[in-house]
Amino acid sequence: MRNKFICVLVCLTICIQCFSFIGFNSENAMAATVSISNGIQFKDTSGNVIHAHGGGLIKYGDYYYWYGEYRDNSNYFLGVRCYRSTDLKNWEYRGEVLEPSSAAELNKCNVERPKVMYNASTKQFVMWMHWENGVNYGQARAAVAYCNTPDGKFTYQGSFRPMVNSGVTDHGLPGYMSRDCNVFVDTDGTGYFISSSNENMDLHLYKLTPDYKGIASLVAKLFVGKQREAPCLIKRNNYYYLITSGCTGWNPNQAKYAYSTNLASGWSDLYNLGDSTTYNSQPAYIIPVQGTNGTSYLYTGDRWAGAWGGKVNDSKYVWLPLIFESNTSLKLPYSDSIQIDTVAGTITYRDDTIAPDLSDGWGLVFSDDFNGTSLDTKKWNYNYPWGNTHTNRAYCAPENVSVANGVLKIKAENKRHPNAPATTNTYDGTFSLDYTSGAINTDKKFNFTTGYIEGRFKMPGTTGFWPSFFTLNSNGGRPPEIDIFEILCHEPTTLHTNYHYGSSKSHYNKQTVADLSKDFHIYAVEWDTEYIKWYLDGKQVASAFRDSQAIAAAKDMYLIINLAVGGWETDPNSSTDWSQGFECDWVRVWQKGADSIPEVILGDINNDKAVDSIDFALLKKYLLGDNVLSDERAKKAADLSEDGTIDAIDFALLKKYLLNQ
Missing domain, CATH: 2.60.120.200 (Jelly Rolls)
Incomplete structure (x- = not known):
């Protein structure tokens, strides 16, 4: 009997553990769909405001990692912050992966638009960013840091102008200017860096060295003289897509996109994306959300506080689905909130071009x-x-x-x-x-x-x-x-x-x-x-x-x-x-969230959804001096003529209605 009891106990324990495991996975699957509101400051799992402005995202293992700017009230660099999440809503703060103390030239400077890429060959995470000296924006340098883990302390390699040793000069200094920037890893593992150059008049696309830590060559000068910045480069169905903003300082403007089947040439014209202000945002990064039902694409943008006189740390976020209507037609619809299921790889939204459903709250x-x-x-x-x-x-x-x-x-x-x-x-x-x-x-x-x-x-x-x-x-x-x-x-x-x-x-x-x-x-x-x-x-x-x-x-x-x-x-x-x-x-x-004004049926004085002899008796009492109409709804129901007074006319109208029923 004792052996049987032990056997049963062991079986029960195993079953409980199995059910617990199944329950855990089921809970995760059910929790996969999350709702993300737009035009607000996001908060991390500790309730603190997320500072990942001008940021970028990568997916590594089970987690999405989000890196972005953290600045002081003078907009100087305080760090590149890192957050991680499995569902793109609940972000755990992982610390500042790059800090002013990481290198002497980071002590007092401006660091903008940090983007991280993973090198599958070296198994390192490489960060590219825009660096300025904290005095003016004339240096216009790219900067590089790297780490063996996505959320560890990055080693700062330094800042430089692309092609600095090639003999070219850009506005009086060696090398090409490099401001708003982004990174891209092609399907063959080749890394690329793209940034605004020539005082933001042009975009330069560079091929990176195999370790992603240096510039190998200039691949193309794109949209020369068009004044495009905030570039985001992605690939889908063997098409490359470049999404950019115009150059209007902190104020938002019309985002545009172009496409090509070749990074170096054959780019289309620029086409409008979103509305005239990109819903009061500027592109930061496009992240694929891949799951069991396919792959969706998430536009992440910044609503910069500088547009209303605030500081960068007061800025807000706008995240929207990037819709591919075809290989050559993109759409960015706006919604007050979006729903993301990272397990399924889906992003859904209510079409805000349609009036709100007034029955919903x-x-x-x-x-x-x-x-x-x-x-x-x-x-x-x-x-x-x-x-x-x-x-x-x-x-x-x-x-x-x-x-x-x-x-x-x-x-x-x-x-x-x-x-x-x-x-x-x-x-x-x-x-x-x-x-x-x-x-x-x-x-x-x-x-x-x-x-x-x-x-x-x-x-x-x-x-x-x-x-x-x-x-x-x-x-x-x-x-x-x-x-x-x-x-x-x-x-x-x-x-x-x-x-x-x-x-x-x-x-x-x-x-x-x-x-x-x-x-x-x-x-x-x-x-x-x-x-x-x-x-x-x-x-x-x-x-x-x-x-x-x-x-x-x-x-x-x-x-x-x-x-x-x-x-x-x-x-x-x-x-x-x-x-x-x-x-x-x-x-x-x-x-x-407001309570609706009470529905009034003319003649239904007692509010029982019927007009009958009870209402007739109540109106008669009121006209004889008995104040039986205790609330505004009852008085409105008794005013059948809707002339603002309750009198013999209303009594006659109610009598006529009841006689004709």
Whole structure:
């Protein structure tokens, strides 16, 4: 019996160990899919901000290693930091693999864009970087360090200009200038170094020595005179791809790509990648993510804090999928977050060119369907908060705003209002007030910070009219101002989506679209702490990203709907059709994480989702003086006529409804 017991015990122990092992692997597999948010500072597994700016990544063994810049407040070199991760999200800090104490010339200097490559022949890790003397950027040298492990202390070999002994000079010094740089290992094991030269006018591609520690030859001068920097070189399906940025200092610009089947020649033209600011980022590195389902490619970029006056250590990261639509067509879509499965080798994302799914964590905080017979003055004010005039030639009057048949309508008239002064002085100039129109706003009745703003509108299509839907700062007007849309009606196929910020700065967008006067369309803005996105009928048409566009993340705003006449728009003329108005079907504002305003069914006073004799009795009691309507929802349900008062008209409407059921 004792032997049997021991045998059973041993078997149980083995089973437990097996299950534990299986469970561990299963847990890892399940944890493989991670979500990475964009436009933020990443943090390591200890909760500290990751400083790997201008960095590069390699995959070695089970880990991805990420190396990048760590600087002080004067932007001097404090170290090259190393992090490692299995899933590209949870990064373990491994230390500073290169420090000011590593060599005398690293004591006070600038080190930028460190990139590490693994040499399978020598089994060493070799780092290339851009080095400057800390005084000016005239040295423009490459620098090299190496190590036997990916996260050990690297030995600093020194800095130099490529081809320094060849007799060439570049801006007065021997050798070629070398600034923004990257490395590449071809499928045959040959190593390459690419960097900006000739004061960033050209890109130079160098073949490295077999140990990757020196320059063997200059392979090609690429895009001479094109001012490209931040190069990233990759290979896929026997095609080489070069991704670069323009040269605009800290401010982001349009990334471009080119392709070739030969590193030395045959490169295509440069093609745009991403939007006009590369989503407010600059390329740093492209890392293949290889797994059981194939290989995806991850764009890693820096959102440099220098663009908004910050230090390098305040910079943020933008990581996006690099999509190959074909061997010669690349796409870089933006998403607020991406999902990476390093086991499968997949990168997925929500297409942010489509309006957000409002059922996913968004609360409806403002809504008006204009179903009454007059403007709901609990939600809206007539005119502008400051008066009856704005930057155009119309004097606004309440009588030019009407609500009927579920539609808000603002009409303009070819006449001076009797209360209008001769002129109005605005920040856009002085205008004579020869016309009458209307405007409404939500100031002091609905003010908000960030959200998804949408409305369904139909534009007039006649010369002289300028309809707008926009937000203004609750603490004193403009700036900031977000224009959900502005339409100059002599050109109804042009949609203006603008943002005004700072003391005098503006971010202008305009798009050619279908004639907006032919039908109702849904116009929307997603206003976040990091970006503004504009949508037309659910499709993104423009965007502005935080910092270089100084998004007004903390400003309370209110809504304005108006119909201007003249001003920025062409003045009315003999062709102007004054019978056309500016119409709005509905307006809504949603906010992430907010509670939605209660749904109100007219007549359902007790909120049981039915309109019946119980509601009739409650309304009768209220009209007889018994305050049974305890909350705003009940009062809205009792106001069947939607005229802002609860009276005999509402009682008659409810009685009529119940008799006709």
